[in-house]
Amino acid sequence: MAHLESKYVEAPCAPAKPAQSGKAARRSFWGSLLASDTYQAVVNVLLKNERRQFWVLAAFPLAWVFFAHLGPILQMFWISFLDSYPPTAGRQPQFTLSNWIAFFQEAIFVMPFLRTLIYSVVFTTCTLILTYPVAYFLAKHVKRQNQLLFLLLLLIPFWVGEIVRTYAIMIMLGNNGALNLALKWVGLIDRPIPFMYTGFSMGVGIVYLTSLYMLLPLYSALEKIPNSYLEAAADLGAGSWHRFRKVTLPLSKEGVASGCTLVFLISTGYYATPVLLGGPSTTVFAETIAGFFHVAGDKWPIGAAFSSLMLITTLGVTGIFLKLMGRSGKGMMK
Amino acid sequence: MGYSANDRQAVVRLDRITKRFGEVTAIDCLDMEIMSGEFITFLGPSGCGKSTTLRILGGFERPDEGRVVVGGQDVTRLPPNKRDVNMVFQDYALFPHMTVAQNIAFGLELKGKTRGEIDKRIGELVDFLHLSALRERTPDQLSGGQRQRVALARALAPDPKLLLLDEPLGALDAKLRGQVQVELKDIQKTTGKTFFFVTHDQEEALTMSDRIVVMNAGRVEQDGTPEDLYFRPKSRFVAEFIGETNLIEGTVRGSDNGAIVIDWNGLEVRGAAQQGPVPAAGQSVAASLRLENVQCHAERPEQPNAISGRVVHRIFKGSRMALDIRVGEPADAVIKVYMDANEAGRFPQEHLWISWDPQRLSVLHG
């Protein structure tokens, strides 16, 4: 070990020689920063002890999430109980329940609300049925090294925004659209079927927009199921339907639950898609709410009340749904 | 740069350190001095408090009671960045986005060294640790042994008063480990740095250390040279933890020519008390007998304390052979013996005689 005789010990970090010049004499940015008195003075105040460090780090995130994330929602609730907003000069807004009561007095309010809920449930179910086999195919039949490629193929369309994809569906379903053309060409119809501006066109659009949010949770849940489970079930003589019912479905439950929750929440929140693809008979609650914000500002409290109602309902529905899934999931485990 | 025991000074003082985590006392009133230039190893099973001691020295934990003094300065309340102590981490913690040279430069830059000084220092260290060819590589392009050397270079670069090493050989494979142990000891000798090494591997501790501190459940079991610990364990814990040993539990019958006579399952065995008072007759004691200190004889030897036994297991271990010899009536009255594998051929029969120097059977306290 010849290297051990190096002069290492005799030259431990010699003090800076003044002769050094140019680049060699320069300190690094961080070194100079740490050496600066101003910085040290600031740091001594900011990072004095663990407790202060925590608060220096925590203050901004806490302020941001409670102000910007929760604030708007709370303010919306608050305004839903005022008789006018934005406040007009010289008049103090009064507390009222009339904005909430207004909802129940008019069928043109109640109907879109119920329609939204029913549509969303139906669309969510359709998305689930459509994407489950796709996710299953991806997770269980595609070779592992190809899965990324297959998944990527599915992802590409989803980077394209809501409006562009809605427009694509309009082209597809129009009276002179591709679907009618195809049907005519096959000879099923003579005259184009008016797909557009119906619940159907809206459904096709929303399923198109949301299917990825179902597919990804399903895929990741299914992918986690070890193949040995299915083989074991087959070994015990379970038929493929039985295997699916008793093994695959219960084990992918978590994916189903989170996929359905996501799709439900997202589909209730669409505005442009129902406007563009739906018709007068398919008005959804988002359009009703938006109506109060197009016109004069004094309708804002009603809009706020309706938004709050919808928020509570959607979160309530998903809450109940998740609870049911959780409970039956435990039941199945036994 | 030879150091003798006389010119050493205490570089670190741990002054009655106590550290608790909730209900658990990790360190219980640890009082110790670490001498300049020594290679001290804290040895013990996981959870014994050795790593907590290391983290207190590094400044990553603050003791509940007591003081830490490094180089005459009380650093108990100082954060790691204000201490003249550097550490080699168990996983090396090399910064993955920096090259070897940048990793080594890190501490120097923050100390406000100039580019020229830094380059010079890196040059010295990479030469010293055989890293010259790897300067521009990133950690993911290095082998385990190379990473370990980079971590060492990075910790040595700022010229700390004390170097902490947290099981730095754990990630290496067995073959490399032996080689690195020797290298590490050499580096320590050449640099004259004080090394504070933490490990659970007794063999590693014996190989490298000037001084070993065995810890158990937050307390120091024994503090001494490797030879002390191996041949003169003070407690049953140390005897069992370091090396393989025959543990003999019995009652003291009396003494004979300076040797203590112990009644072990009806057999009379002779040993010696290494430290402290000679136990009185009737006291129950434990004693340790190293495997290699037992001699085997085919015929009854001259010694008065020879015992006859029967071989129950022969375990071939390559360079040597381990024999389990049953010497008494109860099934657990077994003495384990090491012998040369060639020599074992001399005892083809099941029956043989064993004996030992009574000085080698250490009577333990506690």
Place this chain on the structure above:
Amino acid sequence: MTRHTRILMSVIYWAFIVYLFVPLVLMVVMGFKDSKFIGFPIRGWTIEWYTGVMQDAEVMGVFAYSMAIALASTLLSLVIGVWVACFLGPYKFRGKLIVFAVTCLPAVIPGIISAIALRIFARGIDIEPGMLAIILGHTVHNVPFVALVVMARLSTLPRSHIEAARDLGADAIVAFFRVTLPYLRPALIGAGIFCMLLSFDDFVRAYFLGGYDPTLPVLIFAKLRSGMSPEINAIATVVLVLTAVLGLWAERSMRRLNKGAS
């Protein structure tokens, strides 16, 4: 699994791919149609619509406006998201779950409600509808995604890396900039591109928070309300290509991130 179900499955998969791609392909194709009328049959081809869009100062202005909003909100979301993640990730404290839930809140609220709430909120803090309001809206919407991605990456950063930096003389701030932030880089690139996409594609927030100047999705929406035209196809195709490229880039960097973590 029998052969039949296997074949059926793959048929369903490819049918699904067709369902995803055909509308987009048609949209692109229609942009090259030499007629003002959208639909079949196609009798002639032209690139006039594309050149027209490229020369249209209004469209280009809107494009720049959308891009500026996307960049600004992405930058803000990254800073805030990293800050939130660095606080929420490693620290344990009472009420952490509540803070986490509030952090994720904007990601689960239905779009229209989020847009309305932000519209009222912007009015409450005296921000006029327009660029600033949209940037705020998009930032609020993006922060949860950034925070989640960064927290995931942060959880794979060994504690010893920070400790090593501290040991070598860095205080908490220097350790963050020299060790934590470089470690987060792949996550930041991925999350950043994802934020750009979310912001660039967003309609509902831009629609309710915008002033007189539309963003690109709002412009397309407005044009669509007055009827379909190949010009819209051309604009939409440009958006499509841009977002697909961005998306592929994000995908690639996230992929690399996962590889680095394993």
